[in-house]
Amino acid sequence: MKKIKQLIMLMSIVVIASSCSSIKVVDSWKADEIESLAGAKILVIARSDDMVGRQRFEQEIAERLRAGGVDAMESYKKFPAMKQNQELTEEQIAQRVQIIKNEGYKGVVLTVLKDMSKEIVTSETGGYVSGGYYPSYYGGYYGGFGGYYGRVYSPYGYGYGGTYVPSETRTYTSETYNLETVIYNLDLEPGKQLLGVIAIDITDPKSASKVAPKYADAVAKQLKK
Structure with a gap:
């Protein structure tokens, strides 16, 4: 009987822990000119020092775009030596943009981590x-x-x-990551290149491999609207 109690309590804790992880679109905007990218080559970039995370996010987003008929390519495949998450001078930025354009890419879908916050969460199981x-x-x-x-x-x-x-109280730190995926048309004037912004909060992600597919689904859903 004691083992049964322990098993029930363990299962309750596991359910609560797994349910805490979530992905939520908090804001989304698209310009009417986003149709200007129809038929264009799109470069997908995830700015991260974590190569595994970068690859997974780029893969998942690019796959969703390709499934929708978009000619999309992951930046880690096309430009494997290009570090995407570093501070650049104006001259370096211009050079990099030109390199991308020279390879025939008209559009860029860029994902960046904007912010991260923590809070203490208390949950109760049992009772x-x-x-x-x-x-x-x-x-x-x-x-x-x-x-x-x-x-x-x-x-x-x-x-x-x-x-x-019996009732049991559990206190843990919950982390929320705010990511943005932005869409640009490099052929337009600098002040008019932004064609879309999708802001998404990820709460308590377990790993990039588990979060990236859901994140890409959320991005694809917003782009279809």
Whole structure:
């Protein structure tokens, strides 16, 4: 019985921990001129020092774009030696943009980490009775309200053979990452190149491999609207 209690409590904690991870679109905007990128070659960039994370985000976003008929390419494949997450001078920026344009890329889909915040979260599990619900007792045991009301007492039992799971409080640090995916048309004037912005909050990500597909889905969904 003790092992059953421990298992139930462990499962409750796992469910809460896994449910905390979430992806939410907090803002989205598209210019009417976004159609100007139709048929154009698009370079997908994720600015990160973490090569694994960068590759996964670029892959997932590029795959969603290609699935929609867009000629998209990951920057780590096209420009493997180009570090994307570094401070550049105006001259270096101009040179890099020209390199991208010289390779035939008219559009850029760029994802960056804008901010990260932390908060202390307290959750409570347990405080309920588990188990003890057997089909053969549904009719006779539950009976009418009076019979049930007269013999079932909280918190000691909610059914035949019920086990009370004690309450347990868990405190942990929750982290929220604010990412932005922006779309540019490099052929337009600098002040008119921005064609779209999608801001997404990711709460308690487990890993890039698990978060990137969901993030890419959210981006693709906003672009289709």
